[in-house]
Amino acid sequence: MPTNNIPFRETNYFSNFICDYLDQKPELKDFYHRFPDLENFEAQIEEKRQSDHVSESHRKILVNTLKSQYKNLETSDLTAEHIELLNSENTFSITTGHQLNLFTGPLYFLYKIISTINLTKQLKETYPNYNFVPIYWMASEDHDFEEINYFNFKGKKIQWNSKQTGAVGHFNTEGLDDVFNVISSEFGAGKNAEQLKAWFKEAYLNHNNLANATRYLANELFADYGLVILDADDRDLKRLFVPQMKKELVEQVAFETVSETNKKLEDLELKIQVNPREINLFYIKDGLRERIVNIDDEFQVLDTDISWSKSELLNHLDESPERFSPNVIMRPLYQEVILPNLCYIGGGGEMIYWLQLKSNFEAQNVTFPMLLLRNSVLVKSEKQAEKQEKLNISDKDLFLDRHAFINKKVRKISNIDIDFSEQIQHLESQFKNLFELAEQTDKSFHGAVKAQEVKQIKGLKHLEKRLLKAQKKKLADQIERSTELQEQLFPNQSLQERTINFSELYLEYGEDLIPALIKSLEPLRGKFEILTT
Structure with missing residues (x-):
């Protein structure tokens, strides 16, 4: 794949917050631990090695849990090897996480995982004495079903309707046969279409819940690259997290630490992503996932009649840790407690909320991971690239909003000059002389000169707009x-990766798609990638 790239800031699709992080602005240094440069991983490895949370017993529980979750899944030799390697004190993970979106959801699901896989390869080349395992953390405890129950295909919304509630990983797959009938028609015929249909059918019609369906699909796509898929909604894994959950319930650590961090970020005029609750844990039971609150020293599950005293709650946590679920503030902490993890890879929004959490990690005495922005990609076909070249459109121009894109294009191809900035500059120079003359004669004349300057500049700008409009028509x-x-590459004037599903590209490129992306994407390059296939 021929490749090009541009800085994230120049795309205008990423916040100043995340761009400042990528630029390593000094004012953000207190909000992260180590920047993800290749040479910084050595110190991160050493610090994580000394952590209590990567002990032999922790690793054994993790490996046994993974083996149990994979027992009914055809596992590649490399994935099986990676699971076994997690028992070794010289093995560390690189992790990405994502919701259980229907049929993977937006295209960037692939880019998250490919960034993770490629970083483990690069680390192995640089640090051959260690092993690095790519992990996809399934957000199986999420309850925002409306965010995940659809995917877009060629401008159409393919949606699964269900009235189930609670943690989405527990949702049974009833009703997805209707969705299968829709996609069978939409995907059409041909080898690649048949493969997509086979994946969907096996994942969603032959697995009993959404977590198992998602695991199957991700494994089909990435098992050859050794991806390890983890569902942390597990009794044994949550038992490892009990000390941190107790501290959260009793001392409300996250609320205090994250609130203080948020204030510092707001003082820097940076927009925060999440706000902490006083207690950042949910309670899960029989289709329920609801917040735990403390009202007058009584712990309650919001909007239910479930309640405990402090001692009752802590006893219940010891007995049934699987009933307790971390929210967005606590989930990252949970991840770093149960994994020998060095780096988390996510999108811009995720990076921002991770930057809010370092103080909570410190309060809980858990090593804060390195944070890497995932690869972002625009994929063009050769035909689209040829058309772009004929139309004389640069890659950078493609990222302009529609109005600016059209105006720049008109100015570029017009046989007359539609840019009146030189004339306006000349006019401002002339009026500067008039202002000097007014100062020397009658200062009351100054207002009249200013009014005339404004009027004439406004007139020139109006003429420029009329000329531009006429040329647009011509x-x-x-x-x-x-x-x-531009609309083909930026559907609905949004990034391709945030809009379309991988199936659109797979229909065209088939089994060559993922290997080509694996070969082309460099996770530490730190720029927006543009690929021509």
């Missing part, structure tokens, strides 16, 4: 072809 055919290309 050059309508070229403008239409240009905007049609």
